[in-house]
Amino acid sequence: DGGITQSPKYLFRKEGQNVTLSCEQNLNHDAMYWYRQDPGQGLRLIYYSQIVNDFQKGDIAEGYSVSREKKESFPLTVTSAQKNPTAFYLCASSIGRDRDNQPQHFGDGTRLSIL
Amino acid sequence: AQSVTQLDSHVSVSEGTPVLLRCNYSSSYSPSLFWYVQHPNKGLQLLLKYTSAATLVKGINGFEAEFKKSETSFHLTKPSAHMSDAAEYFCVVNHSGYSTLTFGKGTMLLVSP
Numbered sequence: 034d035g036g037i038t039q040s041p042k043y044l045f046r047k048e049g050q051n052v053t054l055s056c057e058q059n060l061n062h063d064a065m066y067w068y069r070q071d072p073g074q075g076l077r078l079i080y081y082s083q084i085v086n087d088f089q090k091g092d093i094a095e096g097y098s099v100s101r102e103k104k105e106s107f108p109l110t111v112t113s114a115q116k117n118p119t120a121f122y123l124c125a126s127s128i129g130r131d132r133d134n135q136p137q138h139f140g141d142g143t144r145l146s147i148l
Numbered sequence: 149a150q151s152v153t154q155l156d157s158h159v160s161v162s163e164g165t166p167v168l169l170r171c172n173y174s175s176s177y178s179p180s181l182f183w184y185v186q187h188p189n190k191g192l193q194l195l196l197k198y199t200s201a202a203t204l205v206k207g208i209n210g211f212e213a214e215f216k217k218s219e220t221s222f223h224l225t226k227p228s229a230h231m232s233d234a235a236e237y238f239c240v241v242n243h244s245g246y247s248t249l250t251f252g253k254g255t256m257l258l259v260s261p
Contacts, residue, residue, distance in 0.1 A: 037191075073253060075253040121189075139191030
């Protein structure tokens, strides 16, 4: 079955550590996205990528970094510069650029907590 | 800029009664509009989408939404609530030419027996 796989489901970080969240899709989608979800705030866009080897900052990119070396993969690193990283992180994908009426497909998320 | 407002943070209904979740959007251009549902600790699942075809859009699980340009609204309805409908619902807008979506803050639907 095609879909988006996020791992791990739960992740714990110590102060000062970088952690990387995995997102893999087998939908053959060009575009991929990372969102942060906090209670009562909906989803906020961290980074997105419309094509391999290219990505853009979203609304809250500070303290995060991404790479897009393969079409299927879009890992997110939460760096020590992110002062409030505790949140639910969602990865999504869509068919791609110039298809702005196409929905995004979501993974089941990673919940990150600070120890 | 595009924006979307979900008018209620929580809606409570009894099982078997109608559901209405309200959404208003701001638009400079023709928007695409979506409703997603999220169950606890899960990702978002697409319920339905409007992309300038019929103004009344039918989705999964008996939900539907009506696009009203004059009111800039896209309210989600269901004739009869089921316990399994209890979840958080997000209204989402995308304007032509934008490569990203804008999400509302969500409405939590509570269904009592």
